[in-house]
Amino acid sequence: MPPAIGYAIRRENRPVLADPAINAAEITFEQAHRGLRTSRYTGMVEFDYVSVHALEMSLAGAEPPPRQYLSALKDIADENGAAAISDHLGFTRDHSGGVGMGHFAAPPFSKAALGATCRNIDCVQDYFDDRPFYIENIAYLFKFKGELTEEQFLSGVLKATGCGWLLDVTNVYANGLNHGYDPYEFISRVMPSASRVQMHLAGGFYDEQAGFYVDSHSEPITDDIWNLYRFALLQGEGKVDAVFIERDANFPDEAGWRSEVRQARDIVEELEARPCLLAL
Numbered sequence: 344m345p346p347a348i349g350y351a352i353r354r355e356n357r358p359v360l361a362d363p364a365i366n367a368a369e370i371t372f373e374q375a376h377r378g379l380r381t382s383r384y385t386g387m388v389e390f391d392y393v394s395v396h397a398l399e400m401s402l403a404g405a406e407p408p409p410r411q412y413l414s415a416l417k418d419i420a421d422e423n424g425a426a427a428i429s430d431h432l433g434f435t436r437d438h439s440g441g442v443g444m445g446h447f448a449a450p451p452f453s454k455a456a457l458g459a460t461c462r463n464i465d466c467v468q469d470y471f472d473d474r475p476f477y478i479e480n481i482a483y484l485f486k487f488k489g490e491l492t493e494e495q496f497l498s499g500v501l502k503a504t505g506c507g508w509l510l511d512v513t514n515v516y517a518n519g520l521n522h523g524y525d526p527y528e529f530i531s532r533v534m535p536s537a538s539r540v541q542m543h544l545a546g547g548f549y550d551e552q553a554g555f556y557v558d559s560h561s562e563p564i565t566d567d568i569w570n571l572y573r574f575a576l577l578q579g580e581g582k583v584d585a586v587f588i589e590r591d592a593n594f595p596d597e598a599g600w601r602s603e604v605r606q607a608r609d610i611v612e613e614l615e616a617r618p619c620l621l622a623l
């Protein structure tokens with residue numbers, strides 16, 4: 344079964360959501376605050392696959408997310424017929440829930456943080472019962488000290504909890520550049536630990552002055568990212584449920600929206616059509 348493909352829904356891409364290349368939608372929970380019906384976010388378009396993406400579970404923090412937050416998230420998922428829920432492998436606030444940073448920080452890649460993260464994800468999965476949960480690898484610039492690598496930490500989380508991997512292809516690319524590792528190796532080593540997979544694709548830019556790649560969601564997706572995506576699809580063959588393109592700034596015109604999602608689908612179709620070597 345090929346992955347469902349679509350956009351992280353924004354006001355700016357609603358006009359193209361009925362494009363035949365699109366059969367999936369991702370709703371950001373924190374933006375789904377004005378009523379609980381799918382049509383508020385997606386118009387009258389029917390999707391094969393809807394996922395609700397949360398920003399504030401702070402799963403790599405010391406404590407599980409508040410029950411109230413999970414309950415509101417479940418309401419949005421139910422009202423929109425969502426097949427899945429996701430959030431990030433990072434933390435956004437202090438242990439008391441009193442101070443929020445407004446962005447994700449990567450945890451220290453340590454055994455202690457791994458244990459806390461797995462306990463939090465177990466709580467979330469218990470709460471959502473049989474609705475699959477996916478954890479997204481984040482792009483980070485600052486790295487806390489820890490005895491594990493990011494790859495070991497992420498693989499450990501996926502293995503211990505059995506949750507899905509929301510593989511943000513661009514974040515792997517960004518971290519590879521900014522922290523000096525091979526994004527292809529990272530994906531091939533982590534993928535076996537993932538029970539199921541969603542993907543994010545986005546375009547950022549390399550800031551020459553600062554000397555790092557910025558995951559800005561503001562640029563067209565480049566060939567480097569498309570190639571890594573193609574590789575990730577092959578690595579995750581048979582377990583990729585959905586692919587979502589994220590764009591949050593410098594929005595393209597209608598043709599631009601349509602061509603990028605078309606390209607994401609063309610690559611899937613190109614791989615599906617390749618001859619099966621095992622059958623020869």
Ligand SMILES: [Fe+2]
Pocket residue numbers: 479511543589
């Ligand atoms: Fe993402």
